[in-house]
Amino acid sequence: GKFGEFGGQYVPEALMPAIEELEDAYERYVLNNEDGFMDEFRTRLRDFGGRPTPLQRADRLSERYGREVYLKREDLVHGGAHKLNNALGQVLLAKYMGKERIIAETGAGQHGTATAMACAHLDMPCEIYMGERDINRQRPNVFRMKLNGSEVNPVTVGRGTLKEAISETMRDWATNVEDTHYVIGSVVGPHPFPSMVRDFQSVISEEARTQAQEKLGRLPDSVLACAGGGSNTMGAFAEFVSDDEVGLYAVEAGGSTLEVDEDAGVAPNSASLTTGSEGILHGARTTILQDHDGQIMESHSISSGLDYAGVGPELAHLVDIDRVTAVNVGDDDALTAFHRLSQLEGIIPALETAHAFGYLEAVAGPDATDETDALGEFVVVNVSGRGDKDLESAIEETYERDIDIAPNM
Numbered sequence: 001g002k003f004g005e006f007g008g009q010y011v012p013e014a015l016m017p018a019i020e021e022l023e024d025a026y027e028r029y030v031l032n033n034e035d036g037f038m039d040e041f042r043t044r045l046r047d048f049g050g051r052p053t054p055l056q057r058a059d060r061l062s063e064r065y066g067r068e069v070y071l072k073r074e075d076l077v078h079g080g081a082h083k084l085n086n087a088l089g090q091v092l093l094a095k096y097m098g099k100e101r102i103i104a105e106t107g108a109g110q111h112g113t114a115t116a117m118a119c120a121h122l123d124m125p126c127e128i129y130m131g132e133r134d135i136n137r138q139r140p141n142v143f144r145m146k147l148n149g150s151e152v153n154p155v156t157v158g159r160g161t162l163k164e165a166i167s168e169t170m171r172d173w174a175t176n177v178e179d180t181h182y183v184i185g186s187v188v189g190p191h192p193f194p195s196m197v198r199d200f201q202s203v204i205s206e207e208a209r210t211q212a213q214e215k216l217g218r219l220p221d222s223v224l225a226c227a228g229g230g231s232n233t234m235g236a237f238a239e240f241v242s243d244d245e246v247g248l249y250a251v252e253a254g255g256s257t258l259e260v261d262e263d264a265g266v267a268p269n270s271a272s273l274t275t276g277s278e279g280i281l282h283g284a285r286t287t288i289l290q291d292h293d294g295q296i297m298e299s300h301s302i303s304s305g306l307d308y309a310g311v312g313p314e315l316a317h318l319v320d321i322d323r324v325t326a327v328n329v330g331d332d333d334a335l336t337a338f339h340r341l342s343q344l345e346g347i348i349p350a351l352e353t354a355h356a357f358g359y360l361e362a363v364a365g366p367d368a369t370d371e372t373d374a375l376g377e378f379v380v381v382n383v384s385g386r387g388d389k390d391l392e393s394a395i396e397e398t399y400e401r402d403i404d405i406a407p408n409m
């Protein structure tokens with residue numbers, strides 16, 4: 001369960017029985033397809049989730065950037081984001097394990113929503129832990145979770161955000177592991193969570209790799225994906241990691257600035273791969289935004305889905321060995337990219353997703369600021385989610401900042 005010096009199982013003794021039971025189930029059902037688990041997972045991903053998603057040529061972006069730009073449309077997965085790939089896999093696994101109750105954490109509400117949908121689909125009771133502060137700023141997603149029949153447990157400890165929600169959910173899991181499975185929301189946490197979530201999300205790059213060869217007769221020169229916890233990132237990269245000729249770019253949230261004042265306790269970004277340092281978070285050794293006393297700093301991003309002070313240990317490892325290039329895009333450029341994709345391609349991306357398009361513009365756009373144009377002739381961008389959930393906040397932010405917008409807005 002190690003990725004170089006990253007990963008591992010840094011958990012309290014009380015959690016080890018749950019971890020060991022899950023490790024056994026992961027190996028039997030996910031790695032060895034015992035009882036046809038992976039066959040049922042793929043069938044339900046197709047019939048309920050709507051897979052495979054298209055690898056679509058972005059004609060106007062291809063013209064703008066003078067190269068072949070293709071979009072992997074995870075925004076078309078049921079629920080509007082790649083999140084269902086992982087939630088469906090883990091809830092189905094819980095059924096195969098004989099569990100009767102599902103718990104999960106959420107911050108932005110996307111993972112909570114995907115888990116609630118999967119639980120309704122598979123007839124499993126579900127409780128979502130969500131920070132009080134996040135409940136207040138993500139009301140549509142709270143409504144969706146309840147509509148799908150899930151309970152939402154407010155988390156009031158600490159800052160009442162994602163970090164505390166994860167810790168509270170792990171505490172519940174340690175107490176109720178007999179009948180409960182914890183559906184974690186990204187490639188984070190103690191082994192086997194990062195590997196298992198990556199395996200469920202790897203359907204993204206599995207499809208994209210085949211589709212690239214069908215459409216262009218070759219592998220892409222580069223794959224771009226935004227990176228919060230890293231689940232869509234690892235899903236988009238997994239099947240390309242062994243193809244050395246394919247460049248892999250993880251685009252983090254640069255927030256308002258990359259300058260981190262360690263005494264402030266609050267980082268103005270969520271670029272842990274770029275400005276973080278090695279530490280332990282939520283049971284794994286990875287790179288995190290921490291102050292000089294090792295206290296986890298509060299992160300910031302205009303997009304709540306990228307707003308996390310850590311990152312998956314496998315992604316930290318791939319950056320450490322230079323297999324993945326960690327880059328970042330600030331709030332303003334992400335918001336501009338949100339408008340640009342909407343206007344040029346008729347696709348309103350999630351604010352998280354917009355960060356990947358902000359990087360493409362920075363490197364290949366007319367006023368390219370980033371001179372290292374190593375993206376090559378054939379670029380794939382992972383459209384990790386759609387932007388309906390962000391409309392209100394994105395438009396509000398647009399008017400507050402000096403952002404170029406559509407002529408008719």
Ligand SMILES: C[C@@H](c1c[nH]c2ccccc12)[C@H](N)C(=O)O
Nearest residue numbers: 106107108109110111185186229
């Ligand atoms: C990205 C996703 C998420 C859910 N759980 C996470 C754990 C670690 C990092 C990210 C997440 C998001 N914040 C959400 O709440 O849905």
